[in-house]
Structures are given as structure tokens and as C-alpha cells.
Amino acid sequence: MPYRLSATLSAHSSDVRAVASPTENIVLSASRDSTAISWLRQSPSSPFSPESILRAGNRFINAVGYIPPSPDASQGYAVVGGQDMVINIFALDSPNKEDPQYSLVGHTDNICALNVTPLGIIISGSWDKTAKVWNQFQLQYDLKGHQQSVWAVLAIDEQQFLTASADKTIKFWIQNKMMRTYNGHTDAVRGLALMPDIGFASCSNDSEIRVWTMEGDVVYTLSGHTSFVYSLSVLPNGDIISGGEDRSVRIWRDGECAQAIVHPAISVWAVSSMPNGDIVSGCSDGIVRVFSESEDRWASAVDLKAFEDEVARQALPSQQVGDVQKSDLPGPEALINPGKKSGEVKMIRKGDLVEAHQWDNETLTWQKIGDVLDAVGSGRRQLYQGKEYDYVFDVDIQDGVPPLKLPFNASENPYAAAQRFLEQNNLPLTYIDEVVRFIEKNTSGVSLGNGNEYVDPYTGASRYQSSTSSDQSAPQSYMDPFTGASRYNGNSQPPTARPPAPPSQPPPAPKIIPYDKFVSFKQANVSAMQSKLYQFDEALRSEISTASLAMYPEELLLIDECFTYLSQITSQQPHGTVPPLGSAHIEAIIQILDRWPASQRFPVIDLSRLVTAFFADAAAAPGARERFFECLFKASDWTSVVSRGRPLSKAQETNILLLFRTLANCFQDGTPIADGQWVQQVFEALKATPHELLTKTQRVALATILFNFSCAYLQTPVATDVRSQHLGLITQLLRSGNDDPEVAYRTLVALGNVAYAAKAHSTQIESSQATELKQTIVGLPSAFPDDRIQNVAVEITAIL
Numbered sequence: 061m062p063y064r065l066s067a068t069l070s071a072h073s074s075d076v077r078a079v080a081s082p083t084e085n086i087v088l089s090a091s092r093d094s095t096a097i098s099w100l101r102q103s104p105s106s107p108f109s110p111e112s113i114l115r116a117g118n119r120f121i122n123a124v125g126y127i128p129p130s131p132d133a134s135q136g137y138a139v140v141g142g143q144d145m146v147i148n149i150f151a152l153d154s155p156n157k158e159d160p161q162y163s164l165v166g167h168t169d170n171i172c173a174l175n176v177t178p179l180g181i182i183i184s185g186s187w188d189k190t191a192k193v194w195n196q197f198q199l200q201y202d203l204k205g206h207q208q209s210v211w212a213v214l215a216i217d218e219q220q221f222l223t224a225s226a227d228k229t230i231k232f233w234i235q236n237k238m239m240r241t242y243n244g245h246t247d248a249v250r251g252l253a254l255m256p257d258i259g260f261a262s263c264s265n266d267s268e269i270r271v272w273t274m275e276g277d278v279v280y281t282l283s284g285h286t287s288f289v290y291s292l293s294v295l296p297n298g299d300i301i302s303g304g305e306d307r308s309v310r311i312w313r314d315g316e317c318a319q320a321i322v323h324p325a326i327s328v329w330a331v332s333s334m335p336n337g338d339i340v341s342g343c344s345d346g347i348v349r350v351f352s353e354s355e356d357r358w359a360s361a362v363d364l365k366a367f368e369d370e371v372a373r374q375a376l377p378s379q380q381v382g383d384v385q386k387s388d389l390p391g392p393e394a395l396i397n398p399g400k401k402s403g404e405v406k407m408i409r410k411g412d413l414v415e416a417h418q419w420d421n422e423t424l425t426w427q428k429i430g431d432v433l434d435a436v437g438s439g440r441r442q443l444y445q446g447k448e449y450d451y452v453f454d455v456d457i458q459d460g461v462p463p464l465k466l467p468f469n470a471s472e473n474p475y476a477a478a479q480r481f482l483e484q485n486n487l488p489l490t491y492i493d494e495v496v497r498f499i500e501k502n503t504s505g506v507s508l509g510n511g512n513e514y515v516d517p518y519t520g521a522s523r524y525q526s527s528t529s530s531d532q533s534a535p536q537s538y539m540d541p542f543t544g545a546s547r548y549n550g551n552s553q554p555p556t557a558r559p560p561a562p563p564s565q566p567p568p569a570p571k572i573i574p575y576d577k578f579v580s581f582k583q584a585n586v587s588a589m590q591s592k593l594y595q596f597d598e599a600l601r602s603e604i605s606t607a608s609l610a611m612y613p614e615e616l617l618l619i620d621e622c623f624t625y626l627s628q629i630t631s632q633q634p635h636g637t638v639p640p641l642g643s644a645h646i647e648a649i650i651q652i653l654d655r656w657p658a659s660q661r662f663p664v665i666d667l668s669r670l671v672t673a674f675f676a677d678a679a680a681a682p683g684a685r686e687r688f689f690e691c692l693f694k695a696s697d698w699t700s701v702v703s704r705g706r707p708l709s710k711a712q713e714t715n716i717l718l719l720f721r722t723l724a725n726c727f728q729d730g731t732p733i734a735d736g737q738w739v740q741q742v743f744e745a746l747k748a749t750p751h752e753l754l755t756k757t758q759r760v761a762l763a764t765i766l767f768n769f770s771c772a773y774l775q776t777p778v779a780t781d782v783r784s785q786h787l788g789l790i791t792q793l794l795r796s797g798n799d800d801p802e803v804a805y806r807t808l809v810a811l812g813n814v815a816y817a818a819k820a821h822s823t824q825i826e827s828s829q830a831t832e833l834k835q836t837i838v839g840l841p842s843a844f845p846d847d848r849i850q851n852v853a854v855e856i857t858a859i860l
Contacts, residue, residue: 296337
């Protein structure tokens, strides 16, 4: 009999990354929604329902296992691990589902794999490149030898273990001694399963499954998946089940694919087998499904039909099933002929539509698995390394280095694309979450056949986005099983500012302080900015009541010169005869900001950001900087925001973001900070910052101001009262309840630079302020379990 849907378990709100099914009536699932769920049914004929919802924190859970019942836990233990780097163990009969009975600490990065023996031995795998073996809830062995993340682990018994890694190898261990390395896969190895009387099976991002003897011989290779294979399990009868990025669970019998179960989701992240031979899958749609070969355990006819219809409604990208030439495709009559093997896909033309059907050897029928759609924006698809993609983004990793190419199809799982990109370019997997956010930001709202255009937040008339406002995708909170922060930008979006951390594989204990690489917000679409500013000017000019606010002829000439010069610089064209910008251009910007309504100031403030970035001396005249900054704070409605303490309006939110970025650009290599007067003015205003009202993007920009000043201070001493102001702002930001590791990191590096420079300039920080700073940073490593934050906190404490 074929496998058909038996049960649908819906309670998770995000991807189900791991499943375990130790008995016929218990299923465990772990999800990116930061919960693990124990599902229970009272009898084989009863439905599954959530018995326990386990939550040890608010970070993603990626792995789950089960320890059988014991005198201390009559229902057994659930073992979960994830982004918080801790293995939490919950007694399923405990009434408290938030406090684990045991927490195993030792990994230093995301935990992505768990396996448990019947006697309760736990083996865990992590992005820290190690596996660990735990006995009696204590660390027993460290398994070190892989060069990249350990994606899969398997306990053969209490003394023998297998580990698989993104370094494409599998290793065999007896206790903590590595005995053998298995080479053969051509990409990251993602899953392992024990094959009784043979050895073991492995699956990989190379889309293949290999069955090995323990001596290292490949018995056979199973090919059929069309993308990454994420998970493996073995049924009681010896059949292999696998799940992957091609939406399918596949059952392999005697070296052939006996059945492919297509899911209505992008990814099948996890599969597990029950003792009764049923199959459990966990998917990117947040649903756990059970499939059975036993007809008496099948779902109702109504539920089976609903599942089949949901699968059939899925839109398949043409690249997933091969190139499609509608004129060459047969009609529905082609489905009369049987397929050659299970999983074979055939496309037919049905009117103007193209349908994909898959052959099922068990039922001897063609099953519709979706409608094949032409590629997104087929008229603008891009070619990369011989393949067509909906997008090929430029990813700016490091100044002075050509951007890397990130190809992506709209129907593709962003995590798969991000991982492929990082591995191909030998970049740390810790940056994968930032790549995913970048992809999602720049492809959000895309529907098949349509482009993705930005609309102005005020008038809806223009595509203008105030420079790096795509910084919304800039370093944010530790989110996915793939973590980290870096700078990414696509050719259809302005890039975000690069954080101070060099985007290279970090050494075990990097020395950060002093770090003197200024961060600037220089990116912009100058022509779009110019168009928006002139659009606003024309709108003011066309109304009698506002005509007096429009730009005067001499101002218009000066603003034209600004845009002409900036266009040449940002496009790396020769500067021609346009003179450098100076005090007259700053004065024109000040006059316009003084007159224009708040909702129309943002392109002018954004212009200020670029002028300060590229022409640091434009406001060098005596008193010019002070007047310029006073105007900028006024234009952003700073006094009102500070005094009223209300949520920011859209105009205020945008203007303050651009204000912070302009201020960050004012501190750069060679900035004259020694006199301190204008710096004091800026710091005094920032002292009143309403941190609780700021967005993450604004906080990143504020932290960048503090960081850039610290870089300037490394070069030039300032008065102790100016330094005290700066350290006070650092304390405020670190104590503001901020939950963004990138903000904390930039602010900490700023503190480290100042502490270092104070010693170098022989002007020690006052003991009371140093004590306050130490107290402020003491809890940060636990609040942000991020290696770079922990390392720099240790450095700063030593300096202070």
C-alpha cells in the first residue's frame, strides 16, 4: 500500500526544523518559533494533540531528541537544542514547561543536531565545529576534528559515534578518538541514519544519499532528490526515508525510489520513522504531518482530498522541473502512458497552463503536484554561471574588493540560497541570517510575474528610498538557526553600512581593540534623491500658500552643483569643472531646512549626509559646524521628540534616522575634534535621546556615531569633559534595554577604543566612571551570547 496522509499537527507558527517519534503515540517537534512541542495521542485511533509546549527562551530551536522514561521522569525527557547554545532537557511529566530539569552548557555556537541512545547518552553537533557527548547530563567527550559546522550526529552505541559536517566529511569515533573519515559527498553532509547489518546512510546538499559500510565502502548511492537533502531515517523494514528542499519525502526500497510524497511547502526540514512504520515530517510551513502505509490509519477522505488539492495548487517554478517550452509539451493524453519510475515528473499543456504531474509507483497513477509558472519577470532574468535567476545581487563584503554575486530565485528557500552563497565564497555560516534578511527585504512582496518596486512613503509617486534605509535589514537580533551580522547589498537596493567587525572567519579569541576603521553611510541613489527633492520643491512652488518656501534661484543653483558633484563622485566619473562644495552649499541646505515642512525635509537631510561624507571641509568655516548641526537637530524636530516622549511620526522617524547617519559621517579620518566645541554641542543634544522610541536601524546609526568618534579619538586627544560626555552616551545606550547585538557590539568597540586611547594619551578615565562602565558591561556577555561581544567585553574590562 502507498503511504498517505494520516494526521496533520498544527500548532507551530514557524518552520519545523526537527522531529522525533520514539513511540507510536508520541511525536516531538522543534521549531523556529522558539518552542518544542510534545504531541500525544491516547490510542492509535485518537488524534494527536499538544501535550506539552516547551520553551526555555526566545530563540530558535533546531534539534530535538527523546530520553526514555525513568524513575525520575515517567513520561521520559525531551532534549532540545538551538540558537541559545544550550541543550535543555525537560521532563515531559513536569507541570513546569518553561524551566528545564537540566541545562547542558558547553557549545559556543548554534546547536543544530542531537541524537540520544536508549540509555540516555546524548550526542550534540554545533556550528562551533565540534560534537559533544554527554553522559548522566555531564560532558563526557569533546569530538574535535571537523573544519566546519557539525550538521548531523549519530550514536551507534554508548561508545561509538558518527558526525557529519559542512566540510563534506563524515567521521567515526570510538569514545573521543577519531578512527576514520569518510569522503565522497561533494557538499555539506546534513543527515545520518543507522542501517542495521550494513552500516549507515548519509544525505547531503549534493542531493544524494549514500549507504556506507562502517569500513568506508559505499554500498550504493540513491539519486532522485532535485535539491538539498536535509534529513534521513530508516523504517523498521529497512526502507530509507528522506526529506529535502524539493518539497518531498521519499521512500527508498531496494535502491530505488518507491514513492515520493510531495508537500505543500518549500522545504521538508526533518523526517522521522515511528515503530509502527509510519512517517513523520516537519516542514517550512510550520506543520508536522504523519503518513501511514496502513489504510486504517489514513486520514478521512475529506482530509486526503484537501491535502492533495493543496499540493496541486502549489506553483512550481519552471527551473525546478526543467526548461519549459509550452509549444513542445503534450496535452493531457500524455498521462495515459505510465511512468518509468516513482518520482518521475511529466509536464503537460492544458490550455494556456502548464501542469506538472508525478508518477506514483504504488498507485500506478500520475498525481498533479502543481502548476508550472514561467520564471519571475522572464523578460529580465539574469544569467549567472550558465544558469538563469530571478535576481543576481551584488554583495559588498569589503571596501576595495569587488562585490560577490548572490543568485536567487523567488520560489527558492532563502536559507538554502544564503547557505549556498556563504559556502561557495568561504564565508562564515554565522552570517547566514543577515543574508536571509537581505534576500527577504529585497524580494519582499514579489509575486510571480511581477517586479518589486519601492513606493515613496509620503506621496506614493517615486521609488526614492533615503539611502541605506534598507538598513532595516542591517544587523538585527539573533534570529534564525543561522546567525550573525555583516553588510550585504544588492544591485537593486542601496547597501547598508558595514559594521566594524571584519567579515572574515573569526579566530578563536580575536583581538579587536583598538579598531580604527571608520564606518560611513555614503551609499545613495543620487538621481532618485535629486528627483524627490525637486518634486517637493515643485509642489511647494505650485501652491500660493507655500510658494515662498520653494528654493530661490541662487539656492537652486547651489543644490544643482551638489547633485552634479555627488553624481560624479558616486559614479567614479571625472569631476570635470564643477568646483568642490563649500560653505555656500552648506548655507543653502540650512536655509532650505529652516523653511521646508517636516514631511518634506528628508531628501535635504539625506543630501546633508552625503555632503558631510564626501566634503568634510564644507562646513569648516568658523562657527559653520555649530550652525549646521543646530539646523539638523531642529529639522528633525528633535526638541519636540525629546520633550513629548511620544511614538515618532513617520516623518520624525525618517528624519532622525538620517540625522544620526549625517552625524556619523561627520566623524571620519582627519575630523578636527580637538577644539571640542561642536562635538560638545552634538553630544549634549544626544544626551536627551529617547532610546525607548528608537527603531533598531536608528540605534545602529546612533552606535555608529559613538564608534566613529572613538576612531577619531584614537588619532586626536580631546578635552576630558568631551570624553566624559561620550562615555556617558555609551553608558546610556548600553543600559537602554537594547536587544540588538550589533548595537551592543559597535558601542562596546567604541568604549574599548576610548579606554585604549585614554591610556595612550596618558589621560586616565576617572575611577568612578570606569567603575560605572565596568558595572554596565558585566552583564552584556550573558545578555548577548555572541563570541565577538564576549571577547571585546573581556578586552575592555582588562583595559579599564
